[in-house]
Every structure is written in C-alpha cells, then in structure tokens.
Amino acid sequence: MSLSDDSRYLRGGPVAQRIIAAVREDATIAKAEGFPPKLISITVGDTDAVDVYVRNQRAKAQLAGIDFEERRFPATITSGELEAAIHGLNADPRVTGIIIQRPVPAHIPIKMLQAAVHPLKDVEGMHPASIGNIVYNQLDLAPCTAAASVELLKETGLDLKGLEVVIVGHSEIVGKPIAFLLMSEGATVTVCHHMTRSVAAHARRADALFVAVGKPRLIKADMVKPGAAVIDIGINSEVGPDGTSRIVGDVDTDSVKEVASWITPVPGGVGPLTVAILLRNTMVALSRQRALYEATYGTSDRLAAE
Numbered sequence: 478m479s480l481s482d483d484s485r486y487l488r489g490g491p492v493a494q495r496i497i498a499a500v501r502e503d504a505t506i507a508k509a510e511g512f513p514p515k516l517i518s519i520t521v522g523d524t525d526a527v528d529v530y531v532r533n534q535r536a537k538a539q540l541a542g543i544d545f546e547e548r549r550f551p552a553t554i555t556s557g558e559l560e561a562a563i564h565g566l567n568a569d570p571r572v573t574g575i576i577i578q579r580p581v582p583a584h585i586p587i588k589m590l591q592a593a594v595h596p597l598k599d600v601e602g603m604h605p606a607s608i609g610n611i612v613y614n615q616l617d618l619a620p621c622t623a624a625a626s627v628e629l630l631k632e633t634g635l636d637l638k639g640l641e642v643v644i645v646g647h648s649e650i651v652g653k654p655i656a657f658l659l660m661s662e663g664a665t666v667t668v669c670h671h672m673t674r675s676v677a678a679h680a681r682r683a684d685a686l687f688v689a690v691g692k693p694r695l696i697k698a699d700m701v702k703p704g705a706a707v708i709d710i711g712i713n714s715e716v717g718p719d720g721t722s723r724i725v726g727d728v729d730t731d732s733v734k735e736v737a738s739w740i741t742p743v744p745g746g747v748g749p750l751t752v753a754i755l756l757r758n759t760m761v762a763l764s765r766q767r768a769l770y771e772a773t774y775g776t777s778d779r780l781a782a783e
C-alpha cells in the first residue's frame with residue numbers, strides 16, 4: 478500500500494493546516510487593530526532537531542501572518558547574558574511570544590531561563606508557574622508537542638477514558654506534560670524512562686504508545702500490542718544510504734506499522750502539528766495581553782486609541 482492511501486498513518490498536516498488558517502484570520506484582525514503578533518525564537522548552540530523546528534516555525538509563521546525572528550546565541554554564552562536578553566524581550570511591547578529552544582548547553586539552568594520569560598509571553602506554557610496549570614486541567618496554553626501528540630491520538634476516535642497509555646520518555650517539555658494531559662482525559666497512564674526495568678514489557682500493554690526519547694528505531698514491532706496507536710515524537714537526523722540527511726523518529730515505522738492500527742509518520746506526523754499549535758499559542762498569548770491592555774486603557778483597539 479502506498480503511504481498516501483494507508484489509513485494507518487495519522488498525519489499532522491491536515492489538522493495543522495486548519496489551525497494555521499484560523500490563526501491567519503485572527504492575526505489579520507489583530508494587525509488591523511494595532512496588535513501585530515510577533516514570535517521570537519531563542520536558540521543556544523546547535524542541535525539538528527532545533528534547526529528543523531525553527532525552519533518550519535519561520536515558514537509557517539509567514540503563512541499565518543505572524544512576524545518571526547530568530548535570535549541565535551553561541552553555546553559559550555553565560556546564563557546572565559541570556560537572562561538579560563530575555564528581559565529585553567519581555568519589556569519590548571512589539572514582542573508577543575518567546576520560545577526557548579531546547580536543549581540548552583548543560584551550564585545553563587533551563588528552569589531559570591524559562592522563569593525569566595514573562596508568563597504573558599510564555600507561548601509554550603513552560604514558565605514554572607504556567608506548567609502548573611495543566612495539573613489544574615487548564616489546558617488552553619499547553620506545551621505544543623504534548624498538545625499535538627494528544628490531538629493526534631484523538632484523531633483515531635479511540636475513547637481516552639480508561640485507555641491504557643504508555644509514554645516512553647519523561648522530559649519536562651514532552652513526556653511529563655503528555656502524562657498530565659492524558660490523565661485529565663481519563664486515561665490510565667504509565668511513564669517509562671531510562672531507569673525503567675523493561676520498557677518493552679510496559680510498551681506491549683499499551684493501547685496507545687507515545688515515544689519521545691531521541692533514539693532511532695528504539696521501538697520495534699515486538700514491543701507493540703497488535704491494534705495499538707503509536708505516536709512517534711522523535712526527531713532524529715540520519716544520513717541515509719545515499720549520503721543525504723533525512724529525519725526519522727524513535728519508532729521502527731516499517732515493521733511497527735504491520736502490527737499497529739495507527740502510527741504517526743516521521744516526517745509528517747506530530748512535527749507539523751507542533752508548529753501549528755505554537756502559532757495558535759502565540760495568538761492565545763496575544764489575546765491575554767490585549768485583555769490586560771483593555772483593562773488598563775479601556776479599549777483593545779490600539780490604533781483607534783491613538
């Protein structure tokens with residue numbers, strides 16, 4: 478069966494396109510009212526997966542009518558210098574949202590950086606105060622990849638209540654928020670990580686398996702329950718047999734798709750939806766900023782006010 482007509486593939490593109498079209502409408506109105514949305518990406522050092530993400534952020538932001546600017550810093554920068562740069566962006570009224578690309582070099586405390594971003598400009602909901610909102614089931618501005626992964630699982634039509642879900646990987650930005658989002662949907666959630674005794678034994682029980690580790694082909698067909706939904710979040714750059722670089726996930730897709738009922742392809746699965754949700758979150762941040770502006774100045778139309 479060809480890729481395009483295989484219904485087992487859960488594709489992010491169509492959902493992403495719908496979100497981007499809606500963002501574009503919102504952005505057009507916001508611009509006309511004096512609030513052009515602008516997203517700033519902060520990259521520290523060099524990571525392949527970040528390069529792919531930023532490239533797509535720029536392309537899709539342009540489609541959606543959101544200004545996009547990348548600030549790149551060398552891996553040798555100090556945390557104090559980075560914090561100062563973030564404070565400058567917090568104070569700039571033209572900046573709607575700030576995303577700090579992960580990972581950052583080991584000498585920079587990531588939590589301190591996330592805490593430096595003003596919560597109203599925190600488009601990934603990663604400020605220590607914001608991430609707590611998902612514990613309270615307040616989900617309108619959740620970390621983008623986690624939200625994208627759960628959204629794709631919902632595309633299967635599976636009832637999430639009581640669903641056996643296994644997540645492999647427990648990072649702050651992906652695995653942990655997915656666990657919280659799914660708990661709030663009523664799923665029974667198991668989280669595996671590098672200390673888990675047998676990832677395979679857990680994975681084989683899963684009706685839905687989420688994988689966010691960063692290791693190509695970690696998940697093989699014998700680790701997947703027949704009929705399961707497999708959400709592959711990994712983005713790994715690999716040099717193919719022809720010498721060109723390509724992107725692969727964490728799942729051995731060719732073999733796993735013979736066992737699973739649904740699988741997200743890489744590329745074309747979670748990635749495009751992550752980008753779309755980041756842009757949508759930027760508009761959520763803008764509307765919160767506008768609400769504050771209105772409470773202060775009595776109007777949310779900045780152009781009319783001036």
Ligand SMILES: NC(=O)C1=CN([C@@H]2O[C@H](COP(=O)(O)OP(=O)(O)OC[C@H]3O[C@@H](n4cnc5c(N)ncnc54)[C@H](OP(=O)(O)O)[C@@H]3O)[C@@H](O)[C@H]2O)C=CC1
Pocket residue numbers: 526579622645646647648649650651652669670671672673676689690691692710711712713747748751
């Ligand atoms: N498609 C998308 O939108 C996105 C994709 N990604 C990709 O997802 C992957 C993971 O990203 P991220 O969560 O940020 O990465 P991290 O490196 O922060 O986390 C990786 C996680 O995997 C766990 N782990 C490592 N080895 C194993 C193993 N052998 N078995 C089980 N668990 C293991 C680690 O556990 P421990 O901490 O205990 O060592 C850790 O929790 C990467 O490929 C990244 O590029 C990330 C974000 C968005």
Ligand SMILES: Nc1nc(=O)c2c([nH]1)NC[C@@H]1CN(c3ccc(C(=O)N[C@@H](CCC(=O)O)C(=O)O)cc3)C=[N+]21
Pocket residue numbers: 526527529530533576577578579580601621622650712724743744745746747748749751752
């Ligand atoms: N703070 C932070 N948040 C993140 O969400 C985050 C991060 N840091 N660091 C890097 C990883 C990686 N990541 C990707 C998201 C989308 C694509 C994406 O658009 N992928 C396309 C690739 C298409 C192409 O090849 O161009 C796809 O999978 O189809 C890739 C990678 C987000 N991450």
